[in-house]
Amino acid sequence: MSGNEAIARGVYExxxxxxxxxxxxxxxxxxxxxxxxxxxxxxxxxNEKVAVEVAIGAALGxxxxxxxxKHVGVNVxxxxxxxxxxxxxxxxxxxxSADDPSMHSSQNEQDNRNYAKFAKIPMLEPSDPQEAKxxxxxxxxxxxxxxxxxxxxxxxxxxxxxxxxxxSEPRVPEDKTALAHHAAKYVMVPINARIRRVEVEKRQKxxxxxxxxxxxxxxxxxxxxxxxxxxxMPYNYAKDVFPDYSYLKLGMVYPxxxxxxxxxxxxxxxxxxxxxxxxxxxxxxxxxxxEVTGKEIFPxxxxxxxxxxxxxxxxxxxxxxxxxxETLAQRPPNLxxxxxxxxxxxxxxxxxxxxxxxxxxxxxxxxxxxxGLHSCICMGASIGMAHGMSKALKEKGKGKVxxxxxxxxxxxxxxxxxxxxxxxxxxxxIIILDNSTTAxxxxxxxxxxxxxxxxxxxxxxxxNILISALGIExxxxxxxxxxxxxxxxxxxxxxxxxPSVIIAQSPCVLFKRANQKxxxxxxxxxxxxxxxxxxxxxxxxxxxxxxxxxxxxxxxxGIAVIDETLCNGCGLCxxxxxxxxxx
Amino acid sequence: xKEDRVKSIxxxxxxxxxxxxxxxxxxxxxxxxxxxxxKSEVHGMAQRGGCVTSHVRYGRKVYSPLAEPGTVETLVxxxxxEALRYLKDLSPNASIILNTEQINPPAxxxxxxxYPLDIIEYLKMHYPQVMAIEALLLAQRAGNLKAANVxxxxxxxxxxxxxxxxWESVIRKSFPQKLVKLNLExxxxxxxx
Numbered sequence: 040m041s042g043n044e045a046i047a048r049g050v051y052e053x054x055x056x057x058x059x060x061x062x063x064x065x066x067x068x069x070x071x072x073x074x075x076x077x078x079x080x081x082x083x084x085x086n087e088k089v090a091v092e093v094a095i096g097a098a099l100g101x102x103x104x105x106x107x108x109k110h111v112g113v114n115v116x117x118x119x120x121x122x123x124x125x126x127x128x129x130x131x132x133x134x135x136s137a138d139d140p141s142m143h144s145s146q147n148e149q150d151n152r153n154y155a156k157f158a159k160i161p162m163l164e165p166s167d168p169q170e171a172k173x174x175x176x177x178x179x180x181x182x183x184x185x186x187x188x189x190x191x192x193x194x195x196x197x198x199x200x201x202x203x204x205x206x207s208e209p210r211v212p213e214d215k216t217a218l219a220h221h222a223a224k225y226v227m228v229p230i231n232a233r234i235r236r237v238e239v240e241k242r243q244k245x246x247x248x249x250x251x252x253x254x255x256x257x258x259x260x261x262x263x264x265x266x267x268x269x270x271x272m273p274y275n276y277a278k279d280v281f282p283d284y285s286y287l288k289l290g291m292v293y294p295x296x297x298x299x300x301x302x303x304x305x306x307x308x309x310x311x312x313x314x315x316x317x318x319x320x321x322x323x324x325x326x327x328x329x330e331v332t333g334k335e336i337f338p339x340x341x342x343x344x345x346x347x348x349x350x351x352x353x354x355x356x357x358x359x360x361x362x363x364x365e366t367l368a369q370r371p372p373n374l375x376x377x378x379x380x381x382x383x384x385x386x387x388x389x390x391x392x393x394x395x396x397x398x399x400x401x402x403x404x405x406x407x408x409x410x411g412l413h414s415c416i417c418m419g420a421s422i423g424m425a426h427g428m429s430k431a432l433k434e435k436g437k438g439k440v441x442x443x444x445x446x447x448x449x450x451x452x453x454x455x456x457x458x459x460x461x462x463x464x465x466x467x468x469i470i471i472l473d474n475s476t477t478a479x480x481x482x483x484x485x486x487x488x489x490x491x492x493x494x495x496x497x498x499x500x501x502x503n504i505l506i507s508a509l510g511i512e513x514x515x516x517x518x519x520x521x522x523x524x525x526x527x528x529x530x531x532x533x534x535x536x537x538p539s540v541i542i543a544q545s546p547c548v549l550f551k552r553a554n555q556k557x558x559x560x561x562x563x564x565x566x567x568x569x570x571x572x573x574x575x576x577x578x579x580x581x582x583x584x585x586x587x588x589x590x591x592x593x594x595x596x597g598i599a600v601i602d603e604t605l606c607n608g609c610g611l612c613x614x615x616x617x618x619x620x621x622x
Numbered sequence: 623x624k625e626d627r628v629k630s631i632x633x634x635x636x637x638x639x640x641x642x643x644x645x646x647x648x649x650x651x652x653x654x655x656x657x658x659x660x661k662s663e664v665h666g667m668a669q670r671g672g673c674v675t676s677h678v679r680y681g682r683k684v685y686s687p688l689a690e691p692g693t694v695e696t697l698v699x700x701x702x703x704e705a706l707r708y709l710k711d712l713s714p715n716a717s718i719i720l721n722t723e724q725i726n727p728p729a730x731x732x733x734x735x736x737y738p739l740d741i742i743e744y745l746k747m748h749y750p751q752v753m754a755i756e757a758l759l760l761a762q763r764a765g766n767l768k769a770a771n772v773x774x775x776x777x778x779x780x781x782x783x784x785x786x787x788x789w790e791s792v793i794r795k796s797f798p799q800k801l802v803k804l805n806l807e808x809x810x811x812x813x814x815x
Contacts, residue, residue: 076704121709140785167660167687196662196687196688199662199663200660200661200662200687201646201649201660201661201662202658202659202660202661202684202685203658203659274685275685275686275687277688278685278686279628279685279686279690280690299677344686344688344689344690344691345686345688345690346691346692348692349690361709361748362709363709363738363744365738366704367704367706367707368727368728368729368730368735368736368737369727369729370636370671370672370673370727370728371672371728372637372671372672373671373672373728392737394624408732424799505665514722575731575732578728580671580728580731582731583726583730583732584731584732584733585732586733587778
């Protein structure tokens with residue numbers, strides 16, 4: 040089982056039947072798996088803040104509720120999280136933060152253990168799938184016992200690694216839901232919040248005491264010469280290379296078991312703190328006056344592996360046999376053959392506009408030769424940034440500032456900034472890349488798809504009506520696979536004054552429900568090809584350059600060729616070929 | 623038969639080659655054979671034509687799902703050039719199973735980079751055992767190009783001491799009924815005569 044499958048199983052075994060989330064790598068599979076269990080309610084919320092609020096509401100109604108998100112999703116949800124820490128909950132509430140050290144599919148590698156300390160919420164951190172399943176159950180138990188939300192933090196390697204997991208008999212869920220009014224506890228006006236603030240500190244003390252005897256904070260005294268304090272996946276890397284050292288493995292990373300740490304320190308000679316990203320444990324342990332070695336030898340950046348730990352502590356790495364002397368060409372991820380974003384970004388590049396990007400597959404258009412984006416910060420940012428740049432540049436930016444955003448991302452956090460563009464009369468152009476799904480994370484439903492996570496038909500947001508209700512008057516729907524249409528729409532809307540929105544509508548090429556049949560692959564006529572390389576500008580995987588195929592009376596130095604096994608026949612290259620050589 | 627020592631197998635290739643599926647099958651096989659098994663790969667952007675790797679580690683008790691660089695005993699490379707990318711992970715005595723399929727990276731497609739020409743020779747010069755296999759051709763003979771990953775598992779099985787019956791039963795469980803025969807044939811084709 041993967042860590043994510045194990046978490047879903049653990050949640051089910053704990054008797055929890057309520058969960059809300061927004062998809063995000065490496066967290067997505069938790070909800071997809073959980074939704075498959077009998078008798079559960081699971082929903083995709085439009086964003087992480089809503090997911091947490093939905094889970095809080097359920098918990099206040101006495102339910103045991105789960106909210107799931109990737110690390111940056113916690114930023115979006117931070118507002119309710121910091122205050123539900125004050126109020127506590129009636130039922131139970133666990134929030135899963137799936138962090139992504141090394142940024143395998145993320146824009147930053149923030150260490151969300153800091154959120155636990157910041158929001159004063161206990162946090163558990165499993166090191167493998169078996170622990171992930173057990174810890175999520177413990178998290179619910181702690182939530183119930185201490186009337187607190189609880190974080191469970193995973194990292195990509197825990198979520199996406201697989202190992203043998205022993206299942207337990209699921210608990211039969213008890214229905215404790217009820218309408219219970221405790222306004223003084225849940226209405227966070229200052230007079231109540233000040234009282235709850237004190238309760239938080241009392242809870243902190245109780246949790247600190249609890250941490251001292253929490254069975255998942257484990258001491259393994261072996262060789263007393265070296266003691267390693269660690270948590271999560273790095274424990275496994277360290278055990279792999281240094282099986283004989285002593286260990287303090289923390290299953291609960293907030294609050295820390297202070298007495299236990301002191302006790303461990305008294306039993307070993309030299310202490311290493313091994314943790315990815317921030318010196319989170321290290322700083323707290325140093326603050327206890329305990330001397331440790333940490334970030335002076337271990338990296339701050341990227342995930343670890345056993346080799347990093349060995350070479351930080353000793354220099355005796357196993358020698359690799361060889362390294363190939365030449366530099367190997369990279370394989371950056373690319374838009375799929377037939378992807379509807381390709382035509383749009385090709386057209387957009389011709390407009391020479393400054394393009395603010397957003398989070399989704401279309402970020403891949405950044406790479407050469409498409410070079411479709413000039414900025415990308417976070418979910419929903421493209422719209423506000425395009426507006427801000429356009430306002431600051433005034434005449435200089437007229438007709439030159441664009442924001443692009445996917446349909447799922449737009450519904451996540453693009454509506455408010457678009458309303459702002461209408462309200463403050465922006466001049467920027469926003470293009471919504473509507474591929475009818477959340478493609479990047481693997482085809483999740485959202486309020487614009489017409490289906491729920493549980494597979495039921497649902498109300499479908501009408502983007503046109505929504506956008507016009509926000510006050511945008513220039514709205515145009517185009518087919519991005521038609522380059523000519525896309526180019527002329529972009530040209531017109533950039534020239535028009537006031538805010539404009541183009542909805543580029545075409546389903547993701549991998550989206551099964553859209554029932555798209557791929558057309559026969561295209562071919563390049565080697566006699567007609569002039570070797571101008573226009574088609575190569577599309578960066579379509581099947582199109583390659585064959586050097587040295589010359590032609591009498593032509594300056595060409597080679598021709599384009601199409602790999603039939605990869606081509607899906609979308610015909611975009613035929614549209615950009617000026618010599619009619621592709622058909 | 624349990625060995626104390628943890629062994630590592632690395633699968634490498636390009637998104638879409640069935641690498642994750644093959645490593646899942648290997649994990650099932652090792653579990654059936656009584657080992658503790660862990661595996662790790664990174665999902666996400668890799669499936670869009672990028673590099674894909676999957677580490678499989680087995681033994682009596684496995685801690686890390688990732689192998690330490692320089693310790694991988696067996697590399698199964700689903701694409702010819704990709705083998706070169708992970709040499710730092712291999713032990714000097716590593717065995718290499720190499721699918722001879724060539725998938726050009728974008729820079730090679732645009733003519734901005736060259737595809738190495740001496741891959742097999744280079745690997746044979748530096749490693750004691752290199753099995754070059756035309757997995758696509760063999761899979762086609764078995765009836766479907768997509769079974770190339772199972773052909774490579776067949777080749778891998780020849781380097782491992784796992785009873786054939788375990789491989790067969792796991793393959794039977796891993797595919798829908800109508801694809802079982804094809805995949806069992808593909809597996810056989812990968813085993814050197």
